[in-house]
Every structure is written in C-alpha cells, then in structure tokens.
Amino acid sequence: MYHKEKSIQMKSSASALYNNLSVLRIAPRSLTYFTVVHANMVNMVSASWDGLNYSHRQLQSKEANVATSSSLIMQAAWCVLPSRDILVLTSQKGIQMYESDGSIMVYWHALDTPETQTAQAVFARGIAAVREKYICVGISSGSMLVFDVPIKGSNITLSEVLEEHKESITDLASECSGSLECIADMVSADDSGNLCVWKSGEDFQLLNKIPDKAIEAFCSSVKLWKGTVVAGYGTGQIRLYEAVTGIVHAEVNAHARWIYSLDIAPFSGLLLSAAEDSLVRVWHLTMTPETNSVEIVHMYNECVTDTQICGAKFCDGDGYAFAVTGYDLSEIIRYTQV
Amino acid sequence: MSSRTLPLLFINLGGEMLYILDQRLRAQNIPADKAKKVMNDIITTMFNKKFLEELFKPQELYSKKALRTVFDRLAHASIMRLNQASMDKLYDLMTMAFKYQVLLCPRAKDILLVSFNHMDAIKDFVKDTPSVLSQVDETYRQLIEMYTPLSSGEFQLIRQTLLIFFQDMHIRVSIFLKDKVQNSNGRFVLPISGPVPHGTHIPGLIRMFSCNGEEVKRLQFRNGGNYTGVLREGSFEMFGERVIKLGTNMYSVSRPVETHMSGTSKNSAQKKSVNTAPNPLAKEELNMLARLMGGMEVQKPGNADSVLLCYEHCFNQQANAELVKIMGDFTEEAGEPCSSSANSKGDDLLAMMDGL
Numbered sequence: 001m002y003h004k005e006k007s008i009q010m011k012s013s014a015s016a017l018y019n020n021l022s023v024l025r026i027a028p029r030s031l032t033y034f035t036v037v038h039a040n041m042v043n044m045v046s047a048s049w050d051g052l053n054y055s056h057r058q059l060q061s062k063e064a065n066v067a068t069s070s071s072l073i074m075q076a077a078w079c080v081l082p083s084r085d086i087l088v089l090t091s092q093k094g095i096q097m098y099e100s101d102g103s104i105m106v107y108w109h110a111l112d113t114p115e116t117q118t119a120q121a122v123f124a125r126g127i128a129a130v131r132e133k134y135i136c137v138g139i140s141s142g143s144m145l146v147f148d149v150p151i152k153g154s155n156i157t158l159s160e161v162l163e164e165h166k167e168s169i170t171d172l173a174s175e176c177s178g179s180l181e182c183i184a185d186m187v188s189a190d191d192s193g194n195l196c197v198w199k200s201g202e203d204f205q206l207l208n209k210i211p212d213k214a215i216e217a218f219c220s221s222v223k224l225w226k227g228t229v230v231a232g233y234g235t236g237q238i239r240l241y242e243a244v245t246g247i248v249h250a251e252v253n254a255h256a257r258w259i260y261s262l263d264i265a266p267f268s269g270l271l272l273s274a275a276e277d278s279l280v281r282v283w284h285l286t287m288t289p290e291t292n293s294v295e296i297v298h299m300y301n302e303c304v305t306d307t308q309i310c311g312a313k314f315c316d317g318d319g320y321a322f323a324v325t326g327y328d329l330s331e332i333i334r335y336t337q338v
Numbered sequence: 339m340s341s342r343t344l345p346l347l348f349i350n351l352g353g354e355m356l357y358i359l360d361q362r363l364r365a366q367n368i369p370a371d372k373a374k375k376v377m378n379d380i381i382t383t384m385f386n387k388k389f390l391e392e393l394f395k396p397q398e399l400y401s402k403k404a405l406r407t408v409f410d411r412l413a414h415a416s417i418m419r420l421n422q423a424s425m426d427k428l429y430d431l432m433t434m435a436f437k438y439q440v441l442l443c444p445r446a447k448d449i450l451l452v453s454f455n456h457m458d459a460i461k462d463f464v465k466d467t468p469s470v471l472s473q474v475d476e477t478y479r480q481l482i483e484m485y486t487p488l489s490s491g492e493f494q495l496i497r498q499t500l501l502i503f504f505q506d507m508h509i510r511v512s513i514f515l516k517d518k519v520q521n522s523n524g525r526f527v528l529p530i531s532g533p534v535p536h537g538t539h540i541p542g543l544i545r546m547f548s549c550n551g552e553e554v555k556r557l558q559f560r561n562g563g564n565y566t567g568v569l570r571e572g573s574f575e576m577f578g579e580r581v582i583k584l585g586t587n588m589y590s591v592s593r594p595v596e597t598h599m600s601g602t603s604k605n606s607a608q609k610k611s612v613n614t615a616p617n618p619l620a621k622e623e624l625n626m627l628a629r630l631m632g633g634m635e636v637q638k639p640g641n642a643d644s645v646l647l648c649y650e651h652c653f654n655q656q657a658n659a660e661l662v663k664i665m666g667d668f669t670e671e672a673g674e675p676c677s678s679s680a681n682s683k684g685d686d687l688l689a690m691m692d693g694l
Contacts, residue, residue: 039502117396192489
C-alpha cells in the first residue's frame with residue numbers, strides 16, 4: 001500500500017517522547033514543515049514538494065532565569081487556526097509560541113515551578129488548536145490552559161484554566177473532521193488513562209469523562225474524528241469510543257509495546273498508529289450514522305527495523321503520505337502510497 | 339523530567355560496574371580474599387547511608403560529566419587502581435549495558451525489576467559480610483518504598499528521562515555484537531518476536547461492539563511479527579523471581595571451561611545465568627585480553643597494598659591499536675597507596691556530590 005521514500009536528515013536525533021513529530025502542510029508554497037524534539041531543542045525542517053530544497057532551523061527551549069538544569073522540551077506541535085498557524089513548544093519551564101516558520105516567538109507562558117525540587121515533575125505536555133481561536137495546553141498537574149489567540153499579533157491571553165484531570169496530561173486533540181455538527185470539540189487524556197471530552201467556548205464545558213477500567217492503563221495519544229475518540233494505550237491497545245457517551249465502539253490489540261503516536265487523515269478516515277515495537281500500522285475507520293456504529297479494519301503494516309518509533313503523522317488530509325521518527329534516529333522516514 | 343531517575347541510574351550502572359570488576363578479578367586470578375575486599379569496599383561505598391540519602395532526594399539527573407566523576411570515585415573506593423583508558427572503557431561498557439536494558443524493558447515498570455536483578459547480585463557478592471549486607475537490605479527497602487507505588491505513566495517518564503540521558507550513544511560492545519543484540523552501526527536489535535509484556539495482548543484482534551456493549555464483530559489481522567505469548571509478572575518484593583533477565587550478570591560463568599575460570603563455585607547465584615548470555619564468547623574474549631595484557635602486578639605485602647589492575651575490552655575495530663597503547667600504560671607506576679577507610683571514601687563522594 002505504501003513504499004518508502006527518501007528520508008529527510010535532521011540535525012539531531014529524536015528523543016523518546018510521545019507524539020514526537022508534527023507536520024504542517026503549506027500548499028500555497030508547496031512546502032511541508034516537520035518538527036521533531038531533541039532534548040531541549042526542536043529540529044525544524046522545511047521540505048519542498050519537489051524534493052529539491054530543504055532548510056533547517058533549530059529552536060531552543062527558553063530557560064527561566066539562569067537555571068543550572070536545562071529545560072527539556074516535552075512536545076512541539078503546530079496549531080492550525082483559520083487565520084494563522086502557531087508553533088507551540090511545551091517544556092519543563094513553560095510554553096513558547098512562535099509564528100509558523102519558527103522565526104518569531106510571539107508568546108511565553110512560564111509554569112509555576114516550586115522553589116525546591118518536588119517528587120512530582122513539572123512540565124507542560126499536550127497541545128491542541130480548538131475551533132477558531134483557542135490553543136489548549138496540558139500541564140503535569142492535570143490542569144489545562146486555554147489560550148485565546150487573536151487573528152494576528154502577540155496579544156495572546158490565558159482565557160481559562162480547566163481543572164478536571166488529577167494526573168499529568170499526556171495528549172490533547174481537537175475534532176479534526178472539519179464538521180461543525182460535532183458536539184465535542186476536544187478530548188484530553190491523562191497518565192491514568194482517563195479521557196475528558198469538552199465543548200469549547202468562552203467557558204469550556206466538560207461533556208463527558210471516560211474513566212479507564214484497567215489498572216495499568218495509560219493513554220499516550222488521542223484523536224477525535226467525527227465524534228469518535230481514538231485512544232492509544234501503553235498496553236498496545238487502541239480503543240474507539242463515542243465521545244459524548246463514552247460507549248466503546250471497538251477494541252484493537254494493535255501493538256506489542258507502548259503506543260507513542262496516533263494520527264488521522266480526516267478526509268479518508270485512515271488511522272496511523274506507531275509504537276515502541278517498531279511497527280507502524282495503517283487502519284481504516286468507517287462511520288455508519290444509521291446504526292451509530294464505527295468500524296475499524298486493518299490495512300497495512302510497516303516495520304521500521306530496530307527502531308522504537310516515537311512519532312508518526314500523515315503528511316496530508318487524505319493519508320497519501322506519512323512520516324515517522326524514532327528514538328536515536330536522525331532522520332524523518334517518509335512513505336507514500338503506491 | 340522525572341526527578342526520581344537518579345537512584346535507578348546509579349544503582350544499575352553500579353551493578354554493571356560490579357559485574358565487570360568481579361569478572362576481571364576472577365579472570366586475573368586475584369586471590370579470593372583480596373578480590374572480596376575490593377568488591378566489599380566498593381559496595382560499602384556505593385551504599386553509604388549519607389550518600390544514598392542524597393541520591394534518593396527528588397532531583398534532576400546529573401550531567402554526564404558529573405555522573406562519570408561519581409563512578410570514577412566509586413571505582414577507586416578500594417585498593418584497586420585503574421588507569422584512565424581502563425576507566426573510560428569500563429564506563430562505556432556500563433552505560434551501553436544499561437542503555438540496552440532500558441531500551442529492551444518490556445514495560446516501563448520492568449526497569450524496577452532490572453534494578454532488583456542488579457540488587458540481587460550485589461546482595462550475593464556481600465552475603466558473607468553482615469555490615470554491608472544490612473546496607474544493601476536497607477537500599478532494597480528504600481527502592482520498594484519509593485518506586486512500587488508509582489504508576490506506569492510515571493515509570494515511562496523515568497524511562498524517557500533515562501533514554502534522553504543515553505541518547506546518541508552507540509558505542510559498540512563486542513559481547514553485544516557477537517550475540518547479535520547490537521548491530522555493527524552500534525544500534526541495538528529490537529526483536530519483533532518473543533513474548534509480549536505482562537498486561538499486553540498479542541496484536542492481531544479487532545473487536546467491535548454495539549451500543550449496549552455486545553460484541554458484534556471480530557476481525558483478525560496479520561501482525562507482522564512472531565509473538566509467542568505473554569510474560570508473567572516478576573516479583574517487586576525483596577525476594578522473588580524477577581522473570582525479566584535484563585540486569586542479570588552477562589559475564590557470569592555457567593560452566594567452568596577454562597582453567598582461568600576455576601574456583602567460581604562460590605558465585606552460585608551468578609551461575610543461574612541467562613540462557614542468552616554468551617558466556618563462552620565473553621570468557622574467550624577476556625582470556626585473550628588477559629594473554630595480551632599479561633598478569634597483574636602485586637606488590638609485596640608490607641608495602642602499601644596496592645594492586646595494579648588493568649584490563650581492556652575489545653569495544654570496537656580499533657581495539658588492537660588501543661590494546662598496544664594500554665600495554666604501554668600497563669607498566670606505569672603503581673597507584674596511590676590506599677590507607678583510607680570506607681567511611682572517608684564515602685565522605686569524599688558526598689563532598690563531591692555537594693559540590694555538584
């Protein structure tokens with residue numbers, strides 16, 4: 001179904017972090033941007049579609065004051081809003097926001113770090129653009145920060161703090177089908193496998209909480225598409241839930257190790273899952289509104305030999321191409337449909 | 339990232355160091371009482387009460403340089419002396435071994451089982467010395483107290499922190515190369531076969547449900563691997579079968595083949611070694627080194643009891659050139675006489691820690 005293309009070389013290797021790849025497709029300029037986190041830095045590569053031009057940029061994490069320890073970055077992701085794209089970096093010290101090409105930092109939010117080191121780690125993780133104007137970011141305490149983003153400029157403000165989760169946020173996702181009919185706008189996942197489903201607005205509203213029944217559950221990656229939550233777990237399982245009710249549509253014994261990344265191609269319903277077990281799998285989701293059912297079928301496997309995959313993303317809305325990163329690998333591996 | 343990573347890093351690296359030193363002491367036919375003293379002195383320092391108190395405090399990981407200094411000091415906490423190159427190689431081997439163990443842990447939580455494997459072996463090294471044994475037991479208790487309540491998410495954060503620490507390290511280790519667990523480019527082999535971790539199902543099944551929870555459809559898919567079952571859960575208590583073999587002594591002797599390796603019956607715990615450990619190859623390699631390096635130099639008793647112990651492992655293709663160089667180093671002056679007690683060594687370590 002897919003074959004391997006020429007890889008993109010990066011300036012440094014990828015760190016073992018969840019969802020460690022973000023892709024931004026810029027059609028008007030025939031470019032695709034990729035970002036991958038390496039410890040306290042972000043590698044940004046822009047690749048022209050003809051495969052001839054690559055340019056690199058590296059962004060550093062901002063250290064508050066003169067810290068002796070470096071501030072590790074947990075995640076970097078683009079937030080696509082109607083008027084602008086913002087690149088968000090979440091680290092142990094705070095949240096940095098840049099214009100999409102990484103050239104200008106437009107906003108910095110520092111996390112409250114305690115004076116003396118506590119056993120509980122402090123960091124931000126989980127990034128999602130919600131509806132027209134919000135960027136949500138998760139915190140290790142379980143809180144989520146909602147930022148209000150203007151059409152242009154740096155007057156970004158903290159609009160709300162959502163306190164629902166009690167464990168560290170692992171991932172956030174917003175409804176990606178583009179449909180305005182969906183009630184749920186965002187889903188958040190935490191360290192203990194709990195999922196919260198939200199409606200955005202001046203005040204975000206909690207629509208549903210999906211607790212996890214398994215003791216050892218941990219949800220590392222989550223997506224929301226046409227009202228269906230797709231969640232990837234540390235046990236290697238993928239589960240599909242109806243967002244608003246929490247009804248389980250499907251359960252897949254998908255991987256033999258911890259799932260690190262999920263992605264959905266919204267126009268085709270293709271689902272990409274990647275795990276520490278070296279495998280990337282492509283699935284297909286179909287919705288049948290009449291019976292309120294969701295089906296998932298397996299389409300394809302790709303084994304990235306001797307690699308613990310940490311990021312996998314489709315490069316376009318149809319799922320024609322996808323890209324993969326792995327721990328200790330200094331390249332972004334690409335695949336396109338045959 | 340996780341502020342609970344340092345104790346695990348220290349104990350596991352220390353454990354690997356002890357495995358290597360123990361093997362070298364036996365390979366070099368160091369008299370049993372001296373060898374035991376070396377091991378006891380190092381273990382005493384490693385588990386010094388004050389040092390461990392510092393270690394277990396919530397903190398970020400030390401820099402690579404700082405941690406290396408800690409181990410330099412630890413390796414010299416006994417009458418044994420290592421030259422710079424030997425220390426470099428010892429450290430490389432320790433770190434690559436632990437990187438391998440962290441990477442191949444089936445579940446993030448199994449890092450604790452790997453740590454217990456090291457602890458179990460350390461306990462066996464000092465089983466005849468009650469004072470040190472009690473320190474080791476105390477450390478078990480601290481590990482259990484600190485780590486058993488952690489969730490799998492917190493363990494994964496610890497694992498991710500360790501992987502960042504080990505990032506971009508691809509030193510080739512000949513034991514790993516020969517056993518085909520490491521490729522010639524220095525990257526570890528990650529098999530897509532064997533048992534899946536405890537709590538995971540073998541990939542291949544899709545179950546779909548109706549709105550009222552009834553299973554309505556089942557689909558199978560080809561998982562592309564060769565998975566053979568589910569691992570049992572190992573024991574997280576002071577005693578018990580750990581199940582996971584990572585962290586056990588890969589240098590241990592399971593059958594006495596070479597005369598150099600005679601008299602190993604006392605190491606009965608290590609004899610229960612992993613099936614996958616390439617014992618014959620490890621021995622052969624170490625014996626070759628012993629031949630190349632010659633024996634070690636022991637000073638007459640009565641002088642400051644310093645033993646010059648030099649060893650080398652063939653780590654990469656340039657090993658031969660390195661060995662020749664080391665042979666030159668071999669005839670350097672004997673190390674400093676050791677007169678300090680274990681306590682003052684511990685203080686050194688502590689003082690150095692404070693300075694970090």
